[in-house]
Amino acid sequence: MRFIPFLLCCLCLKVTTATALGDKDTLVNIPFGKNDVNVIKYHLNTGTWDVWFNGKQVITGAYASYKGEKELTSKEMGLGKYSYTPNSTRGGRHNVAWEYNGMHMKQFFWAWPDRNYFFTGFFVEGQQVGANYISPLAGARIVMNSIGDNRALSVPFDNDMWARFTAQPFQQANFTSSEVTALYNNDNYHGLVIGSYRQNVWKTGITVKNSDPNAVTVTAFGGLADNNITHDKIAHGKVVFGGNKCASPWIVVGMYDDWRNGIEEYAATQSLSNKEWGKATPIGWNSWGALQTKLTLSKAKDVVDFFSESCKGFRTADSSLFIDLDSYWDNLVKGGLDGDVSQLKEFVAYCKSKGFKPGIYWAPFVDWGKYDRKMEGSTYSYAQAWTRQNNLPVDMDGALALDPTHPGTKARIAWCLNHFKKLGFQMIKIDFLGHAALESDRFYDTTVTTGMEAYETGMRYVDSILDNTMLVYAAISPTMATARYVHMRRIACDAFSAIDNTEYTLNSTGYGWWQSHLYNYVDADHVVFNKESEGANRARLASALVTGTLITGDNYAEKGLWSNRAMQLLQNKQLLEVIKDGKSFRPVEANTGNKGVNVFVKKVGAKTYLALFNYSNTPFKYTLPLTRIGLSQSTKCYSTELFSGNRSTWSDTIELTVSPSDAVLYLIDKTGKE
Template identity: 35%
Template sequence: MKNYKKYSLLGLIIWASSFSFAADFSIRESGWTIQYKTDSKSLDYTYQGKTILLNVRPEASYTLSGSNFEVNSSSFQNASLAKKSSNDNFGSGVVYTIKFTNPGAAVSLEEDFFFYNTYPYLISELRLVSTTEIASNYLAPFVSTTPVAFLDGNAADNRMLLVPWDNDGFVRYACSKLNTELTSYEVTGIYNGDTRNGLVVGSISHDTWKTGISIKASGNNTVERIKCYSGVSSDLTRDKIPHGKVKGKIIRSAKMFLGYFDDWRVGMETFGYANTLIVPALTTWKRGTPIGWNSWGVLMEKIDYTNLTEVATFLKNELYDQGYHNEQGNVIIDLDSFWAEGLPTDDLRKQFATDCKQRGQIPGIYWGPFANWGGIDNSVEFTDNQYNFRECTIYANGVAQTLDGAYCLDPTHPAVKDRITKMFAQFKDWGYEYVKLDFVNFAAVQADSYYDKSVTTAIQAYNQGFQYLLDAAGDMFISLSIAPMFPYQYGNSRRMSCDAWGTIGHTEYVMNALSYGWWTDQFYQFNDPDHVVLQREGESEGANRARITSAAITGMLLMGDNFSTSYTERGNPTLSKARAIKLATNEGILDIARMGTSFMPVYGHKMAESTKAENLFMRHTDAYLYVACINYYSAIQSVSGSIPLDQLGITAEEIETIEELWTGETRTLKNGEFTYAVSSCDARVYRIKKKTSSLSLISLDKGEKSLVVSAKDGILTIKSQQPLNKVEIYSLQGQCLTSDSFAPTSEINREVPSFNHGVFVVKCYSDTQGTIVKKISI
């Protein structure tokens, strides 16, 4: 069965009006103004009176009858505006369309702007429209070369993000000052770290295109040039040739998100969730947060039935009763690469899975469905010598494409699909329920052509291959390892970074990804910090705490140590066991890991270098505020400081106690601020207990009635003993994020998915009891 559903962006559209203009015209919706200027044939964007982009000229290129053309809005004499009302999976709203045309011309340019009543952002889609077939690999809805400075606050605190396309090659996120050039992939944020105001722009549809956002900035405060476009191709997208061309009479860009937010972190999460309104996340796993063990951390290619059994038995006998399991009592035992050599027969593979289940553990396995690590002329497994790998390899400029030493396979080829079907049938027959899929970015490399000739872009091929794979996988947990960030709907989890083990440097590397990519838990059920290794290179106890902390605050916890007794040549089994018993059973830390959600950075601009990690992370729950601090450096004896409470979204009056979870130390506020201190190569996690939770009863203004406000899974539920007729949700900065009026009712259920994490103010209105204001963690 297929575990995803693709929605049409527009469920219902009603034409309202259409206009042609010989003079300037404007669109005014949801706080946005888009002004078309006839003299420059360009667009100015403002939000709530703030200038965001100036002289934007949407542009595209195409091929017609063998000739190449480049056009933008200034290439056309005429511009007309049409308005529609809409009601779709984003909610009710309006759609404006600007058509750029030339009299008698075969090709025109059109741009849609979608606005919704409950969302503060806009969505744009650019398209080429032709009377005959054309081909294009470049459409850019937002292109501006006019300098603009839209951020408030100290310019030294301004930053812009480079979000990497995938997690291969030990790539890093970059958080740069506004004095350089960069290209980010699929999304970027441009923000002030102190005020937190910021712009988020990126693509929210991923059926055809790879999207790039190129920025040139200067003076720490000015965006000189910005271009958001479908059709990026670079070394970081692992492509050796230009993006594939799309053919047709109508060619559409990806749908682009543009929003300006009081808090850029909320903006990134809002962007993340907006993706899932087009294609839902894969949320099929119902057996809790992955907590357990993976074999690649230390044993690697040395695994066999004996040492694997010893490891799994140690987790059962020594760790389980001390709490090392998820919220449902489940533990994953995941076999990584070389399982075929370590368990060389079907009987052994089946027996190991059976053994795990008898111990109450979930057996996992590993595969690279789109990679060939053997010879290119070898026969493809499961095809009875009908195909060899040369036939189903991806070629670019006629050269077989390789990544990381293996050949990239065409995901549309029947041999690749047949191999997938039969491999997953084996996994299920053996009894495995969790699979780590590695090097799947191989399927997203642009090819000269594909077996399926209707496919012309790498993302089209990737989608086709993975849709087929999901049918074969059924209800198995899909853990994506080396993988592009988008499309996301094929994995229950995705590793946030490239490989990481247990050193403090590995911890910092993983935290770089969490610092600027935590929001991917909006469209992945779990973010994966890779295996946690306690003893591989003589790691200190402090480094162990830091690594466990990094995993818990990311959203999964799979250790990777050698806990065996029969094979002791790798790692330090004795010390690994002792450290695991001491550190991996910390109930407060495990409670965090069991939540399966990612912490956000407290700031987002205070890293040591542009490609380094933040030190401070936070997460609100109903009962607690957690603050984690990691010191990555041996030369820095202590990372310490204080954080104003408003930066943490809490007041002194709401705090009952503060406890550090690794030491058990209790703390108090100092001068009304939260303080922290962490010694070199170590971590501290502070649990701040709230005096009242957002699920507790609160009194109405008059005191004699009560109200219950709760939020779970993106649904806000309000129950009142008196009828309510209106609900508003505000950010802590006072921006009204959504307002909803209705007939008087005593129970309200409203979807607020774009505000998944953070602290917000809910304002309820009652004709009989006045106004009730409640702060809530979502």
């Protein structure tokens, strides 16, 4: 396992104690965090463990579980044997081991004295240990000590089929979250974050079910495969390492004064090997917003002309734009990529002549044709490479899935991507990546047994062919596992111009904003103005600014209400400054269930940005204490509403009314300077 730099510091762990408690129990205390009030208490003879955060018991009765040829739990293993393995760079590993019917089992904990979280995992060694279910944290009763609006967050596996995040009230919690969950109090932000570390073998599920008004039962397990969540119609593939070992996903558990800090820190633990962009925040235009199937070379060049001649203020910080041809760019070719591509070449040259960066679109792991024929760049046929579940090709989103490990799939990827590189494209939007993460009856590479192993194989190969030659933007894709291979990810599914599209987008941004600490950038999809009201246009643009980047999508080959709005809004320097750091805003109120978050905040140096949305058809009044957005109640603040330019002075409590289907965006500065 690899860790980000702050996990690699030289640490001195406090002494762990094992205490005999008569004949009933043998207790091991594993301290972690910055003081003596965070401790894991492992009961060696019952195989269960509890966790105390800040001197209060939060987790009770957790245990490990395995379901292979035999079904085992740590509760039935008898007295466990404790050992401690010091490590000068990782703090140390605490182990509890058992021998049972010829099998060897071990639960381990990594703990650090300067972090309020720990890692735990579980593995089983022996003959025929391959399994598709294993949990290092099962049946844990988790109590929220805070009184008030307690919530449990359900996170979707991907952004396909308009999936939504859901912040369920504790009393109603009953779900399986993908890879991570947060249990928090919306009133004071105190909360617990539980998530997987690295998503390269297992799909990890976290079940959360209410047990009483202030408690839920939680199990974090490797082996999530569900038709609605992961789109799988078969069970998760079995996992075995070296022929005799089944190891669980590593699970991170942390308690925080502000759960938003915690889930951002969780996202950062995943990012050691992620791709770095290292350039200005990408902004630009994508053809799927309005042109869609009607894309032509003439229209694409007219769009370039619009930005070159009529919208000169809409540029990245390094004075460029990405002009991206989405699906149906093949309207510009004859006979395929190895045929007449003169129009594509002309588009690329025209973009570059204006100082812009041309982009293209492709889906590397799907077959839209859905009939057997020769695969491009290979001697294989499509039918040979189709992913199968229950012996049938998997049809999802209107396309058949391709086995990412198949040599035909790889040859096709190399053939297409190398053509795009030769043509001079500087950006690629890759889509329908979730097809590569599906479980399969069998993969061509027999060493690959799970969908996530296949996904890593496929994405690693895509990355190797692109070889850092383009900005890589992921559209439909797994939430967590994609970050190692792309610079930028669309936060949700297709969104266009209407206010309900804005609300849908800001459900994902409001509860998934932390992905901007996982990816270089997350994006709100193509911002389309169309013929919507000024308020709806402001809200849609603000949804992108709140998310962190800005890709537009109107048909700027024609003049209309949308082009006038674009010239007004897209050239506002103060609005473009909002996304200069590329980071998403945080939610202020994370209690909207499966709806969009209404209030967001972001701090950049001494500046504070505040965004408020109204998705309804009636005015809505917001009342916010300054402390709610991280400012002192006694401080006088000066604010500028960036769409209107109106200035205000605030102190103590803010009262703001947002018009129907509209948004406001404030820059707050305690100095009073513009």
